[in-house]
Amino acid sequence: xxxxxxxxxxxxxxxxxxxxxxxxxxxxxxxxxxxxxxxxxxxxxxxxxxxxxxxxxxxxxxxxxxxxxxxxxxxxxxxxxxxxxxxxxxxxxxxxxxxxxxxxxxxxxxxxxxxxxxxxxxxxxxxxxxxxxxxx
Numbered sequence: 521x522x523x524x525x526x527x528x529x530x531x532x533x534x535x536x537x538x539x540x541x542x543x544x545x546x547x548x549x550x551x552x553x554x555x556x557x558x559x560x561x562x563x564x565x566x567x568x569x570x571x572x573x574x575x576x577x578x579x580x581x582x583x584x585x586x587x588x589x590x591x592x593x594x595x596x597x598x599x600x601x602x603x604x605x606x607x608x609x610x611x612x613x614x615x616x617x618x619x620x621x622x623x624x625x626x627x628x629x630x631x632x633x634x635x636x637x638x639x640x641x642x643x644x645x646x647x648x649x650x651x652x653x654x655x656x
Contacts, residue, residue, distance in 0.1 A: 522617075523596060523615045523616060523617035523618055524596045524598075524599060525594040525595065525596045525599045525600065525601040525618060526599070527615045527618075528594050528601075528603075528612060528613055528614050528615055528618060529612070529613050530603065530610055530611070530612055530613075531551075531552065531582070531610065531611050531612075531613055532609065532610055533545075533546055533551065533584075533609045533610060533611055534551065534609070535609040542609070544608060544609045546582065546584075546611070546634060548634070552582050552611075552613065552634070553580070553613070554580045554636040555636060556634045556635070556636070557635060557636055557637050557638050558634075558635040558637065558638050558639065559632070559633070559634050559635070560633050560635070561586065561630055561631060561632045561633065562622075562630070562631040562633075563629070563630045563631070565625045565629060565631075567625075567627070569625070570621055570622060570623040571621075571622040571623075571631070572592070572620045572621045572622045573619075573620075573621050573646070574619070574620070574644050574645060574646045574651075575616075575617060575618055575619040575620065575644075575645040575651050575654075576616050576617075576618075576643050576644060576645070577616055577617070577642075577643050577644075577645065577654070578616050578636075578637060578640075578643050579616060579635055579636055579637050579640075579643055580613070580614070580615055580616065580635070580636040581613070581614045581633055581634065581635050581636070582611045582612070582613055582614075582633070582634040583605065583611060583612045583614060583622075583631065583632070583633050584605065584608060584610070584611040584612075584631075584632040584633075584634075585605035585606050585607065585608060585610075585629065585630070585631065585632075586608050586630040586631070586632040587608070587628055587629060587630040588606070588625065588626035588627065588628050588629030588630060589604060589605060589606035589624075589625075589626045589629060590604075590605060590606075590622055590623065590624055590625040590626065590629050590631060591603065591604050591605075591622070591623050591624045592604075592605065592612060592614075592620055592621070592622050592623075593619075593620065593621040593622075593623070594614065594618050594619070594620055595618065595619040595620070595621075596617065596618055596619070596655065597619070597651065597652050597655035597656075598655075605631075606626075611634075617654075617655065619645075619648065619651050
């Protein structure tokens with residue numbers, strides 16, 4: 521798997537401002553480069569906890585800080601990059617073959633994830649050494 525942390529990118533999502541509040545719309549295959557098959561979100565994360573700690577073989581994701589902020593460590597087996605998400609109108613596209621760890625969640629943070637595939641346990645690489653072998 522040749523993917524690199526440089527293949528992951530921050531995307532600006534449309535923000536429609538109204539005096540009654542803002543709205544951001546995400547449409548699969550329109551303003552993100554994949555069809556959305558699954559949506560989930562992480563919340564009520566205790567202070568000091570981290571999430572993620574895995575990679576995917578096929579899955580693409582758009583990760584959004586719907587509320588609050590957190591950091592994401594991206595790792596392609598050779599290069600590492602840390603991204604901070606803290607605005608609901610920006611998201612991080614994570615391509616297959618990238619190890620990710622989410623950490624330093626602010627109080628009340630909500631991590632919204634839009635995924636290209638339904639849950640498949642066989643798509644996960646949960647052991648870092650296995651991930652590094654997979655990347656070779």
